[in-house]
Amino acid sequence: MQRSDIFTNLAEGELAQVNACRVSIRYHTGEVVFKQGSPCHDFVCITKGMLKLYREDENDKRIIIGFAKPVDYIFVPGAFTDKRHHFSAIACEETTACLVGIDVFEKLLRENPDFASAFMTKVSEQSIRFIEQMSSLVQKQMPGRMADVLLDLSKAVYNSNPFVSSLSRQDLADMSGMTKESAIRILKTFRDDELIRTEGDMIEILNYPMLERISRNG
Amino acid sequence: MQRSDIFTNLAEGELAQVNACRVSIRYHTGEVVFKQGSPCHDFVCITKGMLKLYREDENDKRIIIGFAKPVDYIFVPGAFTDKRHHFSAIACEETTACLVGIDVFEKLLRENPDFASAFMTKVSEQSIRFIEQMSSLVQKQMPGRMADVLLDLSKAVYNSNPFVSSLSRQDLADMSGMTKESAIRILKTFRDDELIRTEGDMIEILNYPMLERISRNG
DNA sequence: GCTAATTGATGATATAAGTCATTTCAAAGC
DNA sequence: GCTTTGAAATGACTTATATCATCAATTAGC
CATH class of the missing domain: 2.60.120.10 (Jelly Rolls)
Structure with missing residues (x-):
């Protein structure tokens, strides 16, 4: 045990x-x-x-x-x-x-x-x-907050990249203090910019340094 | 001592x-x-x-x-x-x-x-x-957040009403997660609605129940 | 006492983010 | 198999809030 x-x-x-x-x-x-x-x-x-x-x-x-x-x-x-x-x-x-x-x-x-x-x-x-x-939640705007969430999930929660997560978009939104729709939109821009890749329940961070920059810049 | x-x-x-x-x-x-x-x-x-x-x-x-x-x-x-x-x-x-x-x-x-x-x-x-x-900071919008700040100052920080505070508008803004200008505007609406009274460094809560309602409603 | 600097107040405008409505898609139930 | 349900995705539109600019009022410095 x-x-x-x-x-x-x-x-x-x-x-x-x-x-x-x-x-x-x-x-x-x-x-x-x-x-x-x-x-x-x-x-x-x-x-x-x-x-x-x-x-x-x-x-x-x-x-x-x-x-x-x-x-x-x-x-x-x-x-x-x-x-x-x-x-x-x-x-x-x-x-x-x-x-x-x-x-x-x-x-x-x-x-x-x-x-x-x-x-x-x-x-x-x-x-x-x-x-x-x-x-993070108070001082950053949506991209910075979502970047923080993704980095935290990868580094502190699942300790892996890519990671498979049972969290819904609503959960990601509840973590980053935004609506579900906004969370989806931000994730799409991250996908379009090739910062992340998603496939079903899997999320892979493709560009750590850039995500961290977004996190820093808020 | x-x-x-x-x-x-x-x-x-x-x-x-x-x-x-x-x-x-x-x-x-x-x-x-x-x-x-x-x-x-x-x-x-x-x-x-x-x-x-x-x-x-x-x-x-x-x-x-x-x-x-x-x-x-x-x-x-x-x-x-x-x-x-x-x-x-x-x-x-x-x-x-x-x-x-x-x-x-x-x-x-x-x-x-x-x-x-x-x-x-x-x-x-x-x-x-x-x-x-x-x-409070994530789930409420400005009036609710400012109400929380004022109630907290009166109840938990200064333990009095009215209270004399050395805090600037910028400080109130930093407590409630908004800009100084927004903080000033919200305080003005509270003043206009006779929820509070301000005089120099003094703030008096005139209508506790209403402020608490604003806090609850976000 | 006057000037400079800071804080408070206010309006005009820009933008971030929420809301609402609709569609697609996948999973669950019958 | 089809239907139902719920999540994901996306667009149109609204609203909350920030930003910028200006001015008044107070405080600090000389």
Whole structure:
């Protein structure tokens, strides 16, 4: 069984505690793992597949704030504050997740400084990602935002090029803060300019340097 | 001397450790406390005045991601990752800040679980704020975004209404992701509709419910 | 006290991006 | 097999927002 690298900091006994109470659950594509606003009881760790993390407002507009894949656990900030979820998680592939009660998790954080320290690092990395995403979404216009999304998918999410993605155009739009139609149009200009190639669910970045230039120029 | 409430979790001896190494520095309005990209050596705690936290991109476009005031300490996510600052901090009033080396701070986090736990709560709250700010900036149009900014200033930053703010129209624009001209125009419509009143550096919210409706409707 | 520099305010215009309508295409159901 | 459904693609049109230019009002410098 795969496990997130922060668990390497746990002693045998501590790991046993986690294993004793953890629950492994399988989700089908499209199934909701937790919903924004609902009470949070568990930490979620992905062992197979992928989750889409998103926030939605009153008008059903969505923004995708990230993904969780093996072997990420999802940092649930509500667990340390109001015990509510502040974003939703939905399976975008066949996914297996491992749930650990937040009380058990918090106990380990208190008892094992190495574990806590590794956790702080993960949380910090996510904070940095949030800041960078916010900066991209607010300061750049559509081509720059889409370039950021494609580069992020290739470099950070799928770690490959080309990559096969189950994400729809709507998802790409929700990641880059634009409408589905605009996302399609931008992708077409990228295709026409031979920056990318698409074939079904596959996307290949043909011209990294140019995409990065578009990202920089906004 | 004021201190952040997370320090109430420290024992006498631990507080003494902090006091032994901490440095108190005064900044004039407009002075830079730290700069995005620079190495981070210290945790910063504000004892007087206010800091503006912002991120800038290659094109000198700014986005204000928050403020730090007494008695906040600034969560510096780079401290736990690449030891670099990922945003800049600038004094927007006469400000006194207290610097504590990150090694001392991290030692306390490891040794005192209550302190670490309080810290995690603060970090989580900031993460939630980031998500909410991102959602506002991406999903709402100008009136909704400006409403969010004004409500946030009144409720979370200055904790008063009316409030006197040293922020320029450009700052309000940088908070709400629009140009200075647009910010001025939106404020004018709010004034014309008697939602707010402005007089010099003072802003008063006259119609909370309506502003909140504008915020909700985007 | 006067000049220079900055900030706020406003109008005219340009452009980025959203909305709406339509079509194509592929997958799912009967 | 055909029909239905949903996603992708595309064009026409509208609207939100940025840009540019100008001017007033305030603040800073000499």
